[in-house]
Amino acid sequence: MHPLADTLLPLPWHNRFATLGHAFHTPVAPTPLRDVHWVGRNEAFAHALGLPPDWWQSQAALQALAGNAVMPGSQTLASVYSGHQFGVWAGQLGDGRALSLGEIETPMGMQELQLKGAGLTPYSRMGDGRAVLRSSIREYLCSEAMHGLGIPTTRALAIVGSPDKVLREETETAAVVTRVAPSFLRFGHFEHFAAAGKHEELQQLADFAIAHHFSELLTLPTGPQRYLGLLQTVVHRTAALLAHWQAVGFCHGVMNTDNMSLLGLTIDYGPFQFLDGFDPAHICNHSDHQGRYAYARQPQIAFWNLYCLGQALLPLIQDQDATVEVLDGFKTIYPAQLDLRMAAKLGLQEVQTGDHGLIDSVFRLLATERTDYAIFWRRLSQAMAAYAQSQHLSAWDSVSDVFINLEAWHNWRAAYLQRTAGEDLRQCAKTMLAHNPKFVLRNHLGEQAIAQAKMGDFSGVATLQKLLSAPFDEHTGFENYAAFPPDWASTIAISCSS
Numbered sequence: 001m002h003p004l005a006d007t008l009l010p011l012p013w014h015n016r017f018a019t020l021g022h023a024f025h026t027p028v029a030p031t032p033l034r035d036v037h038w039v040g041r042n043e044a045f046a047h048a049l050g051l052p053p054d055w056w057q058s059q060a061a062l063q064a065l066a067g068n069a070v071m072p073g074s075q076t077l078a079s080v081y082s083g084h085q086f087g088v089w090a091g092q093l094g095d096g097r098a099l100s101l102g103e104i105e106t107p108m109g110m111q112e113l114q115l116k117g118a119g120l121t122p123y124s125r126m127g128d129g130r131a132v133l134r135s136s137i138r139e140y141l142c143s144e145a146m147h148g149l150g151i152p153t154t155r156a157l158a159i160v161g162s163p164d165k166v167l168r169e170e171t172e173t174a175a176v177v178t179r180v181a182p183s184f185l186r187f188g189h190f191e192h193f194a195a196a197g198k199h200e201e202l203q204q205l206a207d208f209a210i211a212h213h214f215s216e217l218l219t220l221p222t223g224p225q226r227y228l229g230l231l232q233t234v235v236h237r238t239a240a241l242l243a244h245w246q247a248v249g250f251c252h253g254v255m256n257t258d259n260m261s262l263l264g265l266t267i268d269y270g271p272f273q274f275l276d277g278f279d280p281a282h283i284c285n286h287s288d289h290q291g292r293y294a295y296a297r298q299p300q301i302a303f304w305n306l307y308c309l310g311q312a313l314l315p316l317i318q319d320q321d322a323t324v325e326v327l328d329g330f331k332t333i334y335p336a337q338l339d340l341r342m343a344a345k346l347g348l349q350e351v352q353t354g355d356h357g358l359i360d361s362v363f364r365l366l367a368t369e370r371t372d373y374a375i376f377w378r379r380l381s382q383a384m385a386a387y388a389q390s391q392h393l394s395a396w397d398s399v400s401d402v403f404i405n406l407e408a409w410h411n412w413r414a415a416y417l418q419r420t421a422g423e424d425l426r427q428c429a430k431t432m433l434a435h436n437p438k439f440v441l442r443n444h445l446g447e448q449a450i451a452q453a454k455m456g457d458f459s460g461v462a463t464l465q466k467l468l469s470a471p472f473d474e475h476t477g478f479e480n481y482a483a484f485p486p487d488w489a490s491t492i493a494i495s496c497s498s
């Protein structure tokens with residue numbers, strides 16, 4: 001271990017997951033990397049976590065977040081989980097390259113820190129335990145982009161790079177992302193024990209999750225009712241998360257049950273993509289040949305994944321009918337959540353009868369026209385601001401510019417103006433500008449920052465981090481980051497390889 005380890009200021013480690021015992025994880029130390037350097041540092045988040053600046057700025061912190069030094073008080077471990085991958089039971093998976101450092105007490109509550117790409121674990125299977133710079137930058141930027149958009153997500157504190165070689169389709173270099181969340185528990189953690197018939201451990205895990213992450217359920221009587229309450233909460237959070245994803249045009253790309261957070265967070269950033277042109281059938285994962293995880297299928301897949309979780313919790317809930325009823329709640333919660341999100345994008349203060357039709361028709365309009373999703377919504381917001389002032393139809397010209405079939409757009413606009421006629425249009429515009437981002441992490445923006453970073457210039461990463469952490473702000477002078485994607489963007493192919 002690095003000699004600087006001893007000089008690190010102690011952090012308030014708790015290691016709560018470690019107390020669960022060896023059925024749940026294996027203690028494992030990170031594997032050091034050579035000649036490490038910072039690639040990205042999230043100052044604002046470090047501050048929010050209450051990390052002492054002396055700690056954060058030290059060489060020792062760099063070494064610790066590279067996995068070259070174990071921090072005093074932290075118990076490093078890899079957890080075991082299983083899961084369904086692409087709809088098929090895959091058996092045991094586990095943290096193959098993520099290493100938990102334990103939990104620290106922060107002003108944001110207890111937060112778990114993980115190093116992703118810190119070397120082999122007992123769950124690495126055929127993998128090398130590493131992550132490449134390219135995918136680490138994508139995870140780092142997208143975690144913070146999602147947070148900036150107000151979407152539940154795991155966070156990213158830093159990326160450390162190293163010249164150490166990692167073999168993928170070509171030779172790349174290694175990096176480690178420090179990611180942070182109240183918990184990294186996945187649906188797959190529960191599936192793991194249920195599939196093995198280990199009901200005691202299953203219950204232990206559910207009790208742990210409830211005690212630490214769903215304490216509102218502690219008022220329910222112990223036993224089946226409480227576990228049903230757990231499932232119900234996860235159904236609700238997952239439905240809310242999916243509504244966020246669909247509304248912002250986010251494709252996750254690998255919605256396997258081991259990539260589904262129990263807390264309803266966006267987790268495991270791989271071949272994700274924010275839509276450019278609106279195409280419901282868009283598949284962002286080059287390895288997803290069937291289109292199982294296409295954009296428009298995501299809510300249905302979330303529902304399928306929740307069924308896997310429900311099945312796993314059944315030995316604790318002990319009531320199949322009640323389980324199915326709670327799971328089926330998704331079918332009403334998700335559409336209601338989506339309407340809420342879309343109403344905000346339209347500047348509506350509440351969802352009224354008939355609004356669903358307006359929302360449905362805008363999706364259809366955008367799909368037929370393959371309109372650029374983010375640009376349409378941002379221009380619509382700005383047009384509303386102008387229209388609120390002038391009451392003149394020319395205020396919508398910049399939106400007309402993104403359509404070929406002007407008649408279809410004008411028809412939809414007429415319905416929209418009728419709906420907003422009684423509203424305070426200034427307020428509408430304000431709501432819209434706060435819900436329709438100017439900046440999203442389009443694939444080509446990420447690719448440009450990655451290409452620069454590979455040459456040793458990390459300024460592109462820092463610029464994107466700044467823009468994406470406040471995506472609703474104008475950031476005058478950075479218009480090219482909010483522009484239409486270049487033609488080559490549609491040729492970017494991102495697979496599971498990371």
Ligand code: AMP
Nearest residue numbers: 093094095096097124127128129130268
């Ligand atoms: P993912 O598709 O990234 O969610 O990964 C699925 C499973 O493969 C998880 O158990 C990961 O920990 C594991 N895995 C992915 N990449 C690697 C790698 N390079 N080394 C070891 N395990 C990996």
Ligand code: MG
Nearest residue numbers: 258259267268
């Ligand atoms: Mg994963």
